[in-house]
Every structure is written in structure tokens, then in C-alpha cells.
Amino acid sequence: MAFLELANLKKSFGATQVVHDFNMQIEKGEFISFLGPSGCGKTTVLRMIAGFETPSAGRIAIGGKEQNNLKPNKRNIGMVFQAYALFPNMTVHDNVAFGLKVAGEQATEIDQRVKEMLGLIKLDHLADRYPYQLSGGQQQRVALARALAVRPQVLLLDEPLSALDAKIRVSLREEIRAIQQKLGITTVFVTHDQEEALSISDRIVVMNAGRADQIGTPFEIYNTPATRFVASFVGTLNMIEAKVVDPAVNRIQIGDQGVTLKQSVAAFKAGDTVSLALRPEAGSLAESAPCDTKLTGQVVSAHFLGSVIRTRMNVGGNVISFDMFNSPGVTPPQAGETVTLRFMAADLLVIRD
Amino acid sequence: MKTSRLGAWIAIAFGSIYFLLPLIATIEFSLRMRRGTYSFDAYASVFSDAQFRETFGYSMLMALLTIIFGMLLVVPTAYWVRLRLPQIRPVVEFITLLPLVIPAIVIVFGYLRMYNSSSILPLTGSTSGTNVLLVLSYMTLSLPYMYRAVDTAMRAIDVRTLTEAAESLGASWTTIMFKCIFPNVMSGVLSGAFITLAIVMGEFTMAALLNRPAFGPYLQLVGANRAYEPSALAVIAFSITWLSMGLLNLASRFHRAAPAKS
Numbered sequence: 001m002a003f004l005e006l007a008n009l010k011k012s013f014g015a016t017q018v019v020h021d022f023n024m025q026i027e028k029g030e031f032i033s034f035l036g037p038s039g040c041g042k043t044t045v046l047r048m049i050a051g052f053e054t055p056s057a058g059r060i061a062i063g064g065k066e067q068n069n070l071k072p073n074k075r076n077i078g079m080v081f082q083a084y085a086l087f088p089n090m091t092v093h094d095n096v097a098f099g100l101k102v103a104g105e106q107a108t109e110i111d112q113r114v115k116e117m118l119g120l121i122k123l124d125h126l127a128d129r130y131p132y133q134l135s136g137g138q139q140q141r142v143a144l145a146r147a148l149a150v151r152p153q154v155l156l157l158d159e160p161l162s163a164l165d166a167k168i169r170v171s172l173r174e175e176i177r178a179i180q181q182k183l184g185i186t187t188v189f190v191t192h193d194q195e196e197a198l199s200i201s202d203r204i205v206v207m208n209a210g211r212a213d214q215i216g217t218p219f220e221i222y223n224t225p226a227t228r229f230v231a232s233f234v235g236t237l238n239m240i241e242a243k244v245v246d247p248a249v250n251r252i253q254i255g256d257q258g259v260t261l262k263q264s265v266a267a268f269k270a271g272d273t274v275s276l277a278l279r280p281e282a283g284s285l286a287e288s289a290p291c292d293t294k295l296t297g298q299v300v301s302a303h304f305l306g307s308v309i310r311t312r313m314n315v316g317g318n319v320i321s322f323d324m325f326n327s328p329g330v331t332p333p334q335a336g337e338t339v340t341l342r343f344m345a346a347d348l349l350v351i352r353d
Numbered sequence: 354m355k356t357s358r359l360g361a362w363i364a365i366a367f368g369s370i371y372f373l374l375p376l377i378a379t380i381e382f383s384l385r386m387r388r389g390t391y392s393f394d395a396y397a398s399v400f401s402d403a404q405f406r407e408t409f410g411y412s413m414l415m416a417l418l419t420i421i422f423g424m425l426l427v428v429p430t431a432y433w434v435r436l437r438l439p440q441i442r443p444v445v446e447f448i449t450l451l452p453l454v455i456p457a458i459v460i461v462f463g464y465l466r467m468y469n470s471s472s473i474l475p476l477t478g479s480t481s482g483t484n485v486l487l488v489l490s491y492m493t494l495s496l497p498y499m500y501r502a503v504d505t506a507m508r509a510i511d512v513r514t515l516t517e518a519a520e521s522l523g524a525s526w527t528t529i530m531f532k533c534i535f536p537n538v539m540s541g542v543l544s545g546a547f548i549t550l551a552i553v554m555g556e557f558t559m560a561a562l563l564n565r566p567a568f569g570p571y572l573q574l575v576g577a578n579r580a581y582e583p584s585a586l587a588v589i590a591f592s593i594t595w596l597s598m599g600l601l602n603l604a605s606r607f608h609r610a611a612p613a614k615s
Contacts, residue, residue, distance in 0.1 A: 052517055072520040083511055085518035089536035098532075099522030143518075150522060 001064060003028035003186055004049070004154055009058035011044050011210075018044050020210045022058070029184040031177065033197035036207035037233065042190045045207075046156050049188065051075050062153050078147030078185075082159040084139040086131040092118070092142050093127040099150035117145035120179060137168040144176065148183065155180070157189040161196060173200050194234050198222060206230045228351045231277045239351070240276040240318045244268040252276075255316010259293055262346040275351045280310065282347035283322035285333065291342035295320070299339055302332040313339060376591065383584035395585035404571060405586075412560075412568035415484070416553035419491040420546045423499050426492065428542065431503045432534055435512045449500040452493050457558040464490060465562070483563050490559045495552050499545035506541025507534075543604035547597040554593050 002025035009022040019041045026032050034042035047053040049060055051072035060067045067075055086095050096117050100110045118124040121141040131139055140160055147155060157176070161169040177200040180187050191197050197204050198218040206214045206221060206229070214226040225231035232239065242252040242259070247268050250261040254276075261276075268274055284291070297315035308323040309332045322341060324330060333339050386394035399405050434445050452460065468486055470478035476486040512534065519529045535542070560567030572590065576583040 050517070050521060052520075072517070073523045073525060075521075076523070077521055079518065079521040081514050081518060083514050085511065085514040087515065087519075087533050087537070088510065089533075098519070098524075102523045102525075102528060146518075146522070156521075 002026055003030075003063060004188075005059070005061040006045070006049070007059040007061075009045065009048060009060065010056045011041070011048060011053060012056045017056075018210050019048075019055075022210075022212060024205060024212065024215065026186060026188070028186055031180055031187045031189065031200060031202045033189045033191055033201040033204045034207055035191055035194060035197040035204050035234070037192055040207040041210040042192075042205075042207045043158060044210075046158055046188060046190050049154065050077050050079050050156055076150070076152050077154050077156060078150060078152030079156045079158065080140070080143045080147050080160045082162050084131070084136070084143050084163075086139055086143055086146070088131055090130075091127065092123065092129050092131075092134070095131070095142055096146045096149050098146065103150060113149055117149045120148070120182075121145045121175075135168075136164050137172055140164065140172060141175070144179070148179070148185070153186070155185050155187045157187065159190055159192070161191070161193070169196070176200065198234070206233060208233075224349065225277065225351065228275060228277075231349070231351050236280050236321065238278045238280065238318075238320045238322075240278060240315075240320065240348075242274050242276050244270055244272045244274055246270060254295060254318060255297075257295055257316065259295070259348065260345060261348055261350065263348075263350045265350060277349045277351045278320065278343065278347060280321045280323045283320070283341045283343040285311075285322075285324060285339055285341065287342075289342045291344060293343055293345040293348070295341045295343075296338065297341070299333045299335050299337045301335055304332065311339075313341065315341075379584045379587050383581060383588050386581040395581035396589075399575075399582050399585050399589070402582075404566075408566050408568045408571035411566050412554050415488060415491060415565075415567065416550045418488045419495060419553055420549050422488060423492045423495055423545070423549060424503075424542055427496070427499045427503050427545070428535060428538065429530060431500060431507055432512060432530070435504075435507055436516060446500075449496045453497050457490075457494065457556075458562070460493060461490060461559050461562045477563070483565060487559060487563050487565050487567075490563070491549070491553050491556065494556065494559070495545070495549040498548040498552070502541040502545035502548070503538055504541070506538035506544075510534075510537045540604050544601050547601040547604070551594045551597045555590055 004024075004026040006022055006024040006026075009019055010017065011019040018039075022041075022045055024032075034045060036042045044053060048055050049067075051067065051070060051074075055068065062075070062077075087098065090098065093114055096114045097110050100113055105113075114127070115124065118127055121144060123138060123141055123145070126134065126138065131142070134142065140163075144160070160176070161173055164172065173196055176189075189197070189201065198221070201218055203215060203217055204221045205212050208227075208229045214221060214230045216224075216226075221230065221234055225234060225237070228239070231237045240254055242254045244265050245251040245253050245258065247265050247270060250263065250265050252259055252261060252265060252274060265274055295315045297313040297320070300312040300314050300319060302309055302311045304326070307326055309326055309330070310321055310323050311333055312319050312321050314320075320341065324332075383395050384391040384393065386392060386398070430445065434442050464486055465477065466472075468474055468476035468482075476482035515533050515537070516529055519533045524532070554568055555572075556567070557569035557573055561570045561573070568590075572583070572586050575586055
């Protein structure tokens, strides 16, 4: 049985349903990311787990015990907020000790645990500071220590890195992942940043309009997106419209060029339109590039992006972007030039809407 | 540019004379009790009056009780409105403003009708009951200032997130209120408390009509029967108000030195 179980979870605010039949099984010690754009329902699901929102229907269970009727202060869940939410009237030490004092632990145990937690986040030297005397990154680390101090069953992270600058965001997310792995705590992380989700998660739930469009490992989500939304939201992707020529042999046509897919199009009829996805990094212009499929088209533009050159080419009305690594020997193609894009047919994915 | 500056200085000078001259005259007059020389005789007379000590002590006690119970009413109300019922905020604000538009004499007549000795809740039937009624009426009078001061302080902190953070750490409603919310709105509570103190110390209508031995009616009594002592009392009353305003200023400075927003 899964450690954290969300079954048929629904949530409505008035007439608006924001979460539709959400199902998820999370194993003990897993790091799960809810990824999606603003308003997709990811934070609402997290708040339902924490007990701050009551589900309209469905079941939330932790360790087999139903949580629906438990108040937030009885769930033993640690939460870190985007806005840090440190108590401004308390020092770092007192913030971390707060949950332990509420639980009625002995003063010596509290001191020991606070020291341990501050050591974990490497801020033991700032124990006497007040929150307003700390940087954003330091405040968020204290908030993490405070949430972990009470030994929660589940750790919930509600966009904890969104208010921080780019450099701190990268270092803190690595720190969060390292601490999570060290403690083996089941963690649910909400973010709209795909890079964050891909870099630290065991599994990702891509959410769209209150539904989980796809649940999978970062590798699966990136390489085999299940829906058009997942494909477009995670990474940069070319969406190509093609016509099915012969479904029996997976033969399709892009513009006037025929391609045989590795994925099945047996569900389609000849003449149907099918959506295909191709990652920009999957194609190459180099003649030596390993390939079993080619598409010829005209270059629309070529943009120098530092380490890569992103080229856009027109193939039968579809504009396809692909990346070439920059090196002194590489000459970027010119607009209007006819080029041949080489790639593996397995990289051309059939996408359902 | 020069003309407008001159106009400003004239306005400041006029305002200063308008406000300070009567005050200086009152202070000067309060020192003239002894013929031909300045002295503190009027103040000595006031301080040696047992009724002064009694009424001053009584009003201070009433002010303290008003502040304590006012805080216990206003802080949870403002907190609850911000957290759970933001839609009724305009209604609550309107209610808290009512004491400013309804004269104190109307309110106290209403109380006397509602809580007289032949009513269901005969508060005026006993001394302690009348004292309770007086505290409640002072709470009503100070409500506009207390509510605004606390609500403004609450605006400076993220009440919802702090509450949720405390809840997720296992805190109960009372722990959240007294450990997380009260200390962070203390500057607002103190501001409201000092304004309440100033209001209660000078209030006449409620205390006089409820027949309680408060400082306001005593001021009126002395003013009607003596010459120099009323001026000394006026200076004392001013000093209390200014002390309250000074403490209020100090409280808001303390708040600025330690910003509540994390």
C-alpha cells in the first residue's frame, strides 16, 4: 500500500471545480513534484493534503490512516511556504523550536534538536538572529529546518524557491534534495518551473486544468510526453501536423515528404491528421549524425544563443526548430537556404490532445 | 516659490499661536495661585485632594480594564475578519465607526434604557454592574481607534500564512493567537491602548450619566467651583494625553526598528 494516497480527490470553489478526480499513490521516501502553470490546481491539492482546504470529494490517507477529518494541527505534516512565513517576533532558534515547544518536548531535547536542524541547514551561527536580519535564501532554509524539526510524516513544499534569485534557487533546490534523501522523508513539491521539477524529483505530476495529465519519472515526462499539454509545457518542443497515409505500416506524410514512424498510428484512418512532437535537440544537420529519417526544408531564421544555435526551418507549412552546438568550425545556416534535418524516427512522438 | 514659503510660515505661526497661546496662558494661570509670585500651590492643592486621587485612580483602573477587554475583543475580531471572513470587512468597519457618528449621550441613554434595574440584564442595579457597563461603554467609544490601529498592524504581517505555518507545526487556535499574532500586532495594540487611555481619562458624559466617580466629572466639578485648580487639572490632563501620544510614537518607532513582515 502506498504511504500517501490521494483517491478521487475533487475540489470546487462555488460553481468552479478546480480539481477533478485526482488520483496519486506516493511511496514512503519519494520526492514528488506537482508541475503546472498558475491556476492548474497543484497548490489546491497540496493544501488539501495539509488540511488547509477541505476536499469536496475523495480520500486522503497517510500510512493507511484517513486524514480528511483531521485538522491541520493534528496531521503531523511539515510545510514550507513561498513567503517563508517565519514568525517575525521570534529568533531563528525560537522559530525552529516552535513546533517542538507546542508538542511539549523537554527543553534539553528541544535545544538538541534545534542545533541538529540548524546544523543540517548550515545556519547554526545565526541562531540568535531575527528573520528580518536574514536573506531570502537563509529565511527559506530556516523555514525548512522548522518544518523538519517536528519529524513530520510528509513534507510539503509550496513553491519554496519562487521568491529567490536564480543562483540561490539552484543551490537551495540541490540542498533540499540532499536533505530529503538524507532524512528519507516523503516530500511533495509544488512548482511551475520545469527545470526545478526535472532536476530534483523521483516522479513528476504534470497538472493541467485540475487534472493530472501525466505522472512519471522526469525522464518519461521529458522524453515521452503523453499529451499535447505535457509536450508543450515541459521543455521546448516542435509540434508537427502530419497526414496519415497508411496506418498499417505507420506511414505518415509531413508536407509532401513521407516518414515511417516507430510509434503506432493504427488508431487513425488514412487521411486523418495526426500531431507529432520532436525535441529541438533530437535533430541535426550534420551528414554524419546517426539517423533513419530525413526532412528537407527552407531555413526561416537562425539565432545564436551562446552554447547553441537555434535554427527554424519550414517543412510543408510546419516550422521546426532544432539546436546545433556552437563551435568555431560551425557556420550557422542562412535564411532561405535549403537544409536537410536528420533524426531518428523513434524521436518523433505521436501526441494525443 | 518665495511667496508660497512665506505663506506656509505664516500658516505655521498662526496655527502655533492659536494652539499654544491658550495652553501657555493656562499654565501661567495655574502658577499664579500665590499672590505676586509663581508657585505650584494649585498643583499641591489638587494632589492633596483625596477626591482627585480617588477619581484619577478610578479612571486609570477603568482605562486599564477597557484596554484589556478591548484588546481581547478587537484583536481576535480583526484577525478572524482578515483570515476567514474578508467579505464582511466593510460591515465590521462600518460598525466600528458608529461610535464616531452617534453622540455619547445617545449611547448612554440607550444603555440606561436597556440595562436599568427593571430590565432583563439590570447592570445599573449595582455598583459593580454599573462599573461593568462603564467599561463596556468606554470599549464602544474607543472601538474606532482600537480597531483601526490593530487592523493596520495586521496588514503589515501575512496573517494567513503565519496562521497556516503555525497550524502545520501543531499549534492550537489560542497558541497561534497569543504566540504568533498578538506579539506581531503589539505596536497596533499599544497605539490603540494609548488612545483609549487618553479618551477614558477625559471622558465626561458616560461617567456622569452613569453616576460613577471618574476623573472627567471631577474635572467638571472642580472647574465649576474653584479658580486656579481647574487650570492645574487641565495641564495635568494635557500631560497625560501628551504622554500617551509620546508612548504611541515610541511604540510605532519600535515597530519600525523591528519590521513585522518576514
